């Protein structure tokens with residue numbers, strides 16, 4: 361569970377947004393949408409306690425794993441070691457990961473379909489592969505909350521589908537609370553029950569279907585956006601949003 365009450369977020373001494381109140385229950389997924397520089401990363405970092413709130417309260421119902429937007433490591437770790445670091449919170453000081461930790465790390469790497477890269481140097485991976493490794497590390501941490509900052513930004517459509525399916529499964533089957541930011545409304549439409557829209561001058565939060573409308577998305581992105589619904593060959597109905605680029 362995550363709860364924000366009258367939260368105000370700030371960066372560089374400037375208040376970016378105030379009065380944010382919302383709750384994400386265990387098993388719930390919240391998507392955060394907003395233009396560049398609006399404050400999505402700041403909001404996620406504030407709710408994790410990585411930077412101070414300007415006002416208000418955040419309550420987390422347990423440990424939260426964080427998948428940051430851009431990050432790298434100075435050390436030449438292999439991929440499996442990077443994922444195993446997710447287990448650190450379960451280990452005593454200076455203890456090495458045990459067989460169960462290693463097995464969970466391998467399972468997490470398998471979930472993002474990168475088990476064949478377990479022994480590779482992390483630095484040798486592509487941007488999208490690194491993003492998948494950070495997601496695997498968060499899964500390996502077995503935290504009740506996962507907060508992801510644009511987790512699909514560097515991923516091709518196939519890997520976006522993998523990550524969306526993983527996040528939905530973690531929420532539905534393991535009751536995790538998940539918050540992620542994205543620039544793709546269809547990610548929200550696909551897996552999030554709730555969506556937070558960070559408009560240029562305000563915010564709105566609600567059921568995703570009522571947030572991801574033509575009018576609201578067009579206002580937020582300052583560009584005409586049309587939402588649509590497409591039937592897949594196997595009878596599923598998939599939602600999307602098309603920007604009417606000039």
Ligand SMILES: Nc1ncnc2c1ncn2[C@@H]1O[C@H](COP(=O)(O)OP(=O)(O)OP(=O)(O)O)[C@@H](O)[C@H]1O
Nearest residue numbers: 371372373376394395396397398399400401402403
């Ligand atoms: N450490 C900082 N010092 C000063 N200003 C900052 C700092 N961090 C963020 N900002 C400013 O706060 C605003 C919000 O930044 P933030 O990274 O939260 O936006 P965002 O919505 O995540 O953007 P994007 O979609 O481009 O990733 C920006 O104007 C940014 O320049």
